[in-house]
Every structure is written in structure tokens, then in C-alpha cells.
Amino acid sequence: MNAELTSTLDSRVLALADDELILAHRDSEWTGHAPMIEEDIALANIAQDELGHATLWYDILCDLRGQPDEHADQLVYFRDAADWRNAQLLELPIGDWAFTMLRQFLFDQFEWVLLPALAKSSHIAVAQAAAKVLREEIYHTRHSTAWVRRLGQGTAESHRRMQTALDVQWPLASQLFVPMLGDAALVAAGIWPDMAPLQQQWLAKVSEMLAECGLVAPATAATRISRHTHTEHLVNLLADMQSVARLDPQADW
């Protein structure tokens, strides 16, 4: 791979790793607080899975950069908000259960279209990681889909909460597919899939579910903001997540 391809792949993998890590952290905030014990267990598992997936992507990033695996800890615990590349959808506070489940659903569906394409990547490590993650994601998509259906078709109150969550999340969800500089070369080399058709697949799948639940996607324009910008919520999340590591950077865990 030439320097340009390596640099763009670095950005793509970092974005995906950051998405997984930040979602894992938000999901983990429900541990001990979920509305019922089965869901407490389920979401703690999902959070741990996403953390495992983040680790796979960070490991690839370390290899791309010629860094040891410990570089991943540096990225997670000692990086400031401005340098994170996760989508804003994932950094928003957990909100209520409907908000959390809808976000999980939108992201699971994103992975559900991305991973099969990534599994065909000409970059072997990327293809192998995607194939591995895809197997585990079956349980996530089944779970989040069941919750969107349950709440969307449930009571007037649960439906109202889903619609409220959708109104906030819908304009932000498209940031998951936002183009990056150098994408075309990466697509031409068969390393990363073209995100535009994947977005159409995602839209079709998600829209079908929303229609089934009588939920209406707001007509607001989809966001085209880059992954370089964040809300203040990421700063607060990082302050929480990084505080212990930053207390003593030399500590041996």
C-alpha cells in the first residue's frame, strides 16, 4: 500500500474503532440501571462485545502505524476529544431506554451492511476482523430489532418515546456514512467499500422497520458534518472514562 492509501485506511479504521469504543462506553453506563435484570445482563454483554470489536480495529490500526498493541491504550485513555473520530450519534448521553435501543438498532444496522462488504476487503486483516465481528453481531441485531419493534408497536407512551428518540437521532445517523478524503482510492483498491450504496441499503432496511412501527423519520436534512467535530457530550464522556488512567499514566494494570 502506498502512503495515501495507508493514511486513508488509518482514518477509516480509526473511525470504526472509535464508534465501537464510544458506543461500548455509553452502553456500559446502563450496567446496574437497566429497567430489568435480563436487560441489564444483555446490554452489559453487548457493551463488552463492542469493546472487543473496538480492540480488533485498534489492533489493526497499531499494525498500520507500526506501533505495539499498547498504542491502543494511549489512543483510548490519553486522546482529547478533538482527535476522536466517532460519529456524534454514539457520544450522546444514554437518554431513556427507547433512546438507547434505537441508537443500538441504527448502529447495528450500519454494521450489518458494512461488515459483509468489509469481509471482502483486499486488506486481509480488515477482511478477517470483519468476518469475526459479523458472527457476533447476529445476536445484537436480533436484540435491538426486537426492542425497536416492542417499543415502537407497544403502548402510546413507548411509541412516543421512540419517536422522540428518532427525531434527535435521525439527522445524526447519516454521519456514519459521511465521505472521507481519499475514499475513492481506497474503494478502487478494493480495501474499503463505497459507503454511498451501503447507505442506501441501510436506509431501506431501517425504513422498513420504522414503517412497521408507524415511526416517522423527520424531514430535516441529513447531516454532512465530518467526523472531526463533536458535541460537548464527548468531552464529558472522556473526562469520565479517562480520569483514572490519567491520574497515574505510568501505572501498570
Added chain:
Amino acid sequence: MLTQKDVWQALEQIKDPEIPVINIVEMGIVREVAINGTAVMVTMTPTFSGCPALNVMRNDILAQLRTLGVAQPSVNIVNAPAWSSDWITPEARAKLNAFGLAPPAIHGGDVNVILFDMPHCPRCGSADVILKNSFGTTLCRAMYVCNQCREPFEQFKGI
């Protein structure tokens, strides 16, 4: 001079940290043993990618190799081919069941084909069971209740 058989037999002494009745070889986690003079490299693959037992198993393998007198032990972790619950041996499936953990059905590569299959209760053998949670006390488990004997039980998830 160490042989392949010596190393594999030593690895069979290492139990899965979360399921102490089966060893890492019959779980299908150990993929390859390479002996090169005083160096032995064991290639292993994680079950679930977020599994915290991975590092425990890696350290157990290194310790076991040192016990065998290997001067340069190493563990190589690979993600491909992705681990499948189909690789759990028939003997290990029987041990899982006796332990109270229902083994997953064989899916042949596509887990969707068994996603809605109900396991048999490991306690009374009844097929009349209900899924309570697709997730459980570890990443690899789901929770059921048996309608026959009324006992809750866990299943090792198909993957």
C-alpha cells in the same frame, strides 16, 4: 526432544477458565503447534472477540510450555478462520451438558440456521424450554428456563 504429541497432551491439561470441565483443545481454541528447536509457538483463536478469558488462556499456555521445559514459548493469536462453536468436540459437548450448560447445535457455518432452535434441558432432557435471554453471565451464554422441571439453565451460544 519434544514431540507434537507431548505439547498437545500438555495443552489438554489447560481448562477453559470460564468452563472448568472442558479443556482448550476440545474447545477448538488451539489451532496449531509449531516446534522449532527450543522454541514452541502455539496458535490460538478467541471464541468471542471481547472474551476476557483470552489473556488468561494465553498466560496458561505460556506457563504450561515452560513447565514442559520450553526455552522460548510463544502464543500467536489469530482471528481467521473465525472460531465456530461447531469446533467443540462431541466429547466436550457431553461434558458441557453434564456441567449443566446446554451445548449449541451444529450449524455448518451459518449460525442463522440454528438461531431459533431450542436446546434440551441439561437437567431433565426436556425439549419444552423457553428462552429468557439471548445473553448470559458470560459473552458465550444464553439463559433458558425448562418448562418441565422448572429449572433455569444456560446454553453455550452458537457462533
